[in-house]
Amino acid sequence: MAQHTLEVIVENSPGVLARVAGLFSRRAYNIERLSVGPTANPETSKMQIVVNLDGHALEQVIAQLDKLINVIAIKEILQESAQPTVHDTQPDYQN
């Protein structure tokens, strides 16, 4: 799996880091690396999130992140070795 870097612009409000981290945790995705910093606009912050996900799983993470009300924009920072997206084998439930 290739590493992907997401740049996420969020509202600079209390609890926003917990919302993002909690989303990754409860949907069983790993964060490889995370940094949070200011932007020129004091009302927003920028998160850089590195994930080890491809295809379907990556699309899901982005779609779910985008549902957080405090998330304003998400873009993927493309790397030179970027792989074309493919659809993963999807999960089966056993309960």
Added chain:
Amino acid sequence: MSQMNGASSLVASLEACGVDVMFGIPGGAILPAYDPIFSSPIRHILVRHEQGAGHAATGYAQVTGRVGVCIATSGPGATNLVTPLADAAMDSVPVVAITGQVPSVAIGTDAFQEADIRGITMPFTKHNYLITDPAQIPRAIAEAFHIASTGRPGPVLVDIAKDALQKMTDFEFPTSISLKGYQPQAVPNTQSIIDAADLIAQSSKPIFYVGGGVIKAEASRELLELAQLLGAPVVTTLMARGAFPDSHPLHLGMPGMHGTVAAVTGLQKADLLITLGARFDDRVTGKLSTFAVNAKVIHADIDPAEIGKNRFADVAVLGDLKHTIAALIPALRSALSKNRPDLTPWLHQMNSLQSAYPLGYDTPKDGALSPQYVIERLGKISGPHAIFAAGVGQHQMWASQFISYENPRTWLNSGGLGTMGYAVPAAMGAKVGAPDTTVWAIDGDGCFQMTNQELVTCALNNIPIKVAIINNESLGMVRQWQTLFYEGRYSNTNLESKRVPNFPMLAEAMGCIGLSCERAEDVDEIIEKAMNINDQPVVVDFRVHRDAMVWPMVAAGTSNDDIMIARETAPDWDSQEL
């Protein structure tokens, strides 16, 4: 703009949002808000447990389509709302919960009745707030109602520190709301509609896979027109019962773990799933890798994260289903005018499955009462406009199977979270939202013992719901699994509820009429009797056969192809042309 304290600002904001009723219980941290509530035109219904307030708000919202409101104090009051909020999130119900929080200086000190309810509810609220500044109250409330009721509906919690309720502030209700990170797309992209219509016009075995989104979008009429235009079969999921009339000849019934053979097989054998506001839940798909393997998928939904979550969508249509279906009708008419596949063989196959494998049940040989018979009669006698709220388990499945739903918003249940104890408080909320309609809670004896305290609330507040307890003295669905998968070892599923409690006496103690029935020949008379009591809640203890099981069944984790119509009995596929 006027000066008032935060509590008055909260109540003025709720009034400005058009709230007419809320369900709650006061306590220390929320106490300042209860003073202006005392003189507000908003009806506050004092429940007996906060979980009841949450499910009542949900029932109210599901029947009216409006936002349901519940209110509780900090700590245990707030944590008691956790289950109904998780329930509302799973079933996409617009609910706003208001909770008091300890004073802002005490937050983080493990103060008396402190719980981080914002942190606790993050995973299952659409959004939530912690307010410590009274000036923020009107905007937070306005945003909460906006977020709860638009896009894919869901619960929003607003936690307000006690000092923010006490301090003076200027009340000014926002005239507009703009959230940079929340702009749901209501109107679908035109190209996606054309692509969907073209794909439908190329399909010879299409099926409408209809989910609860159709009811939320108030799109039942549009769906009827679309389905009749194409003439393809329709299945309605557990959350969508009533979205399409059960009596309609194109309706195959409910798909999924306890769906009809025709609905389950229709999805399996289709070449195109026209998915409208459904989410490919595991209870519908069975083993996902074997679900509808030859079908292409059109997935129309308002939530972009649902599209492609469990199943790849060949055509994704993002938008409000009312707009989507309305746009699809002329587009499909035009596509069909160029190419109209013959659906007759497909419909013939489905009709023959329907007549070969209708829903049915055995009458117990010992003369005991069939639970399915009771539920069937409840549906027939109460008529197509009555509202039914079910708990979770066997009785829920039978209530979905054996009552004919003709209208949206007449079937309420906890589909996603599977919350036992949902029925009584949800029926209470439903009756408040639709006071002139008959509201039945169809409950199990296990479920009923979790939340029946709200019957006191109903009795005292003139909320005359009717409750049918399907008393098989067991946790029936768990017992069914023990019968099928655990060699009949009935570990902790025997509730003995034909001995204790005495349900009619319990009902009478709570200010309701209590009735009991254990013979088939008495069922109609007792239902009629309950139907004629409209000034008090009524509880009927239907003492039914213990070993009745829910069929058909697709066992958890197996393929829909392995549907069983009775124990160790598969449909006779060789006699079917599929």
